[in-house]
Amino acid sequence: MDVMDDQRNLSEQLQLLHELQYSDLDMPYQGASTHSNRQSRRGDSNTNREVRLLDTIALALTTGNPGDVIAAAFDKREKLQLVLAKNGPPTPDDVAAANEFISLIGARAVSNAVDLFPFLIRRCGANIDKRIRNLHTSIRDEELRNDFALALEAYEPEADITAEFPGADWLFGKYGDATPPIATVWGDFVEQITDSTSQGLSAGDFSKSKYTQILILADALKRSRFLKTLIEDRNLLTKDRKWRAEKLKRRLDKVCQYVTGISYLIQKSKRYFPIPHHWVMDTFTGTGESVFNLCENAYDAVSRGLDRPLSPAIVDKLDKDFPSIRSNWERQQTMHTCIHAELRLILHLGPPSTIKSPIHPIGVSKRSCFCCTLWIESHNCIFGTRWMTSGSHGKPYANWALPGAACSYAIQADGRSSVDKAVLKPVSTRLTDALDWHFPGQSSDSEQEELHRQLMDLAADLADQLPW
């Protein structure tokens, strides 16, 4: 079986998982993705700093156009260099933007993130706009508004209301000496940010003051004691409220990330800029990168996933539960697979050294996908490397290409990569489980038989130790 056979099967399985709205986040699998590993990085300030710097660089170079993902890492083998990679080759615009950004960070006239607003709006306007609109959608959500109202009724604020919004005292100026209750202040801030995010940030409508207003309000809300209380709530009865509050916090963080990240970059590393840098331009061969068509009918893929022909009952349930699956499948039948940016960096930076590797952070403009996370974890496990990104969104992308022979040191006697194999198996298991969850009792008995066979093998090995 060559890499393209594996790739076709894998893309079909990933597309099906995507249609089933699968996410690996919080799943009970060993090594399942986590949204952010910020907590576990806390004890390692060097790694934490490097991840934040690299995430910011990658973010500042990404346009926000569909599929545009950038990754960044430091090559410390000789002279310190910044290495950049993209899902595919960089365009002349990407190269020019990286040159401009790197020289701006080092420029004497640039002392804070506001100085970079013109660059950011020009380069990342689409992404900033998307993040502002997502925040708007989240904060307008009626369930969340209801959560706020009910929680505020029972909430016990600090005696000094300004302590509820650390670092945002001057937002209270408009109230004069008459300090209103928390519910009023919270309601005012929420209304103001809802209003100021309603138009997004379309280029023609942009003003620096409007962007600044959004950032100030977003920062005040995300650091508020009240939101923190909702997020830290451990009551199972209010877990949906906690989930909605966490989602809002993520969206507030994302809106603020351009400013907080770039301020941090200037503060911590301006002296290293303009830093030498280069793009990954390698032509990888023997990979799953290609253009091909998936099978014509989504139901054939489901049938393969269940490992049996579909009964009329299953077809009915598919039509009812996933009414768009057939049309989506036809629309997305042609696959353009590519090796994702973070894996290009690993492949470019070459085989692991023989000495124990230190943690090697990779910054990415968005969280890593399900397969990149699996591939990186398997590579670390097999070769003793310690590549890491800041977290995963846990979603499957059917265009994810197997690195195959591009990771030459992983190729085994059968011609296939040990790291790729360590992705193929869990993807297949998750699809079987996801289908079994949607269509109980329909998946093949092969897994049960396999378990039974393993048990019998074990019993044979232990025959002389068993009590009968």
Ligand SMILES: [Zn+2]
């Ligand atoms: Zn990925």
